[in-house]
Amino acid sequence: MDLSTLLARLKPRAAAKATEHLGITCSPSRLSAAVVRADGDGRAHLLGQVGFEGDLDMAQISRWLRKNKLKPDSATLMLPGDEYQILPFDAPSVPAVERAEATRWRIKDMIDFPVEDACVDCLMLPAPDGQGQSSHALAIVSRRQQVREWMQRVRKAGIELSAVDIPELALRNLLALQPTPNACALLRIGATRASLIVVWKGELCTFRRFEISAPQFAAADLHSRQAQFERLGLEVQRTADAFERQFYGTAIERVWVEQSVPEVDLVQQLAPQVTLRVQPFALGDWMNLERLPVPPADTPTPPPNLIAVGAAVRATLVARDEVAA
Incomplete structure (x- = not known):
């Protein structure tokens, strides 16, 4: 199964009404999550965010969602930065539906493990003059077993995972809001x-x-x-x-x-x-910030993790595109 299936396709299904979406990101010592509401007209609202130091148990996020009565319709997990590669390469001249599989064989000599064990996806770049697509692309490559392990950890916590993505695309999502x-x-x-x-x-x-x-x-x-x-x-x-x-x-x-x-x-x-x-x-200049109940003074809320927020923003972009169409 390719990255385009195991990992997220770049555009999740749109919804005509307001929906809530969860983004999760993990570093060696911190677990962060955010929930964004996507209105039917494509506006984004940050409903809540949380960070956990040290303990990376995904069940903490489940408890936080229940405590704050948040019921996301989808969830996107960000792979840690050391568990994937982004490789520039010459894009294959094939239909879009065949691009991921064709990319797999283009990059097989660029990775240090068997390509059969890889999840692979392809991001096409704009043409240098901005007219259409370029002949160049970026391949996203990760080990299939690592992706599966992350998916299992999230689902074990009772979170229905919709997609796995990478932090660079989470940041891209934020800039795409405007x-x-x-x-x-x-x-x-x-x-x-x-x-x-x-x-x-x-x-x-x-x-x-x-x-x-x-x-x-x-x-x-x-x-x-x-x-x-x-x-x-x-x-x-x-x-x-x-x-x-x-x-x-x-x-x-x-x-x-x-x-x-x-x-x-x-x-x-x-x-x-x-x-x-x-x-x-x-962040408040890019989306509406709707705070959850203010915590006690001795437990200040950390600033939102942009990676987690960007992961949750995915569906907002699709809703906006659907309205524009």
Whole structure:
């Protein structure tokens, strides 16, 4: 079974009425979830979010859903970043329904395990001038057994899993909530690494991972932090320049930055390092935020995990597309 079946197809079924959707993401030491309501007209509302430190038991999410009377119609799980690969390659000239299987044989020499044991899917890129599709694509590859194990863990917790996806596409979903004619980028500095994606025409076109994390920024002294920003700025600028050489029909309109490091203004520090327009990514500017009951003062609610929220946003995009059609 290919990734297009075991993992998520990029567009889940749309609903004409308001529906609720669960997104789940897991890091080595944290489990996060979010529930988003997709209105029939395609508007997104964040109904709730939660994070659990240390214990990665999926049953915690089930209990949280019941406690807060949330009944999602679908659930999407994000694979951890070290359990899949994204490989650029020349797209096969076959019908869309045959693309995943054709991709499997194109990438068999690019992975270090038997292709028969792989889940594979194919993401087509826009043409460099923006007219139609390119001859280039991205292959998403993961080990079938690892995907199955994640699916079993979620279903064992009583959660009916609808799809398995990857964090880069969760971030893509967020940017797709407010599409722009030109490309835009999103930089997220997470608990274990930083991620940069570039989206154009609703498609993930470029991605980068940097071995720098929010805890590293927070713990660094002033001199070390400045060096980290210079290094990060150089990589962001190089990525933008390479993207604009490949996709000459557009330019990166702006780089959105999640302000994920306490007491550090990432936008202010990064902006002088690049020639791009840099702005803070505030989730409330992209969707409606509807808070659950405020927790006690000694248990503050953490900021929403963008990966979990992006996973839950999938159905909202489809509902919007259906209305537009």
